[in-house]
Amino acid sequence: MESIQGINIVGGWAMISTGIFSGMVLMPVFLKDDLLGGYASFRRRFIRLGHIAFVVLGIINILYGLMGEGENSILLIGALGMATGCIISGFWEKYKYILTVYALMVLYGALQMLCCKWPVT
Numbered sequence: 294m295e296s297i298q299g300i301n302i303v304g305g306w307a308m309i310s311t312g313i314f315s316g317m318v319l320m321p322v323f324l325k326d327d328l329l330g331g332y333a334s335f336r337r338r339f340i341r342l343g344h345i346a347f348v349v350l351g352i353i354n355i356l357y358g359l360m361g362e363g364e365n366s367i368l369l370i371g372a373l374g375m376a377t378g379c380i381i382s383g384f385w386e387k388y389k390y391i392l393t394v395y396a397l398m399v400l401y402g403a404l405q406m407l408c409c410k411w412p413v414t
Contacts, residue, residue: 301358304369308351308376315344315380336383343379350376350399357406368402371395 319340322328328337350372357365374395382389 299358300364300366301354301369304373305351305354305356305358308347308354308372312344312347312351312376315347319344335386338383339379339389340383343376343381343383346372346376346379353403357402360406365402365406367398368406371398371400371402375399 323337323341354365354369354372357368372395375392375398378388378392378395382392
């Protein structure tokens, strides 16, 4: 494996580790029903979404890195921004509008992966 391909793999594992760690920290706190406005509140939903986004987008980055087609820094930056942005939006609601930029970066990186490098031979 070339070092340039390792960017997505290392970044993906770092994101998965962050997601697992944040879940471990949030789990005892989230057992309180009235925390952050209740279970269905905007703040609580976005913090949970950020925790899950770290894990899922990390897996996507690892899979891309294992394809062996070079780096996809747009996908990695978009994934980091999307997951972190969800957690920030839970505390600062106006930040949610910036998430569109990161979502488009993830979409572009995924389309680049599918269109330009499919099928994997």
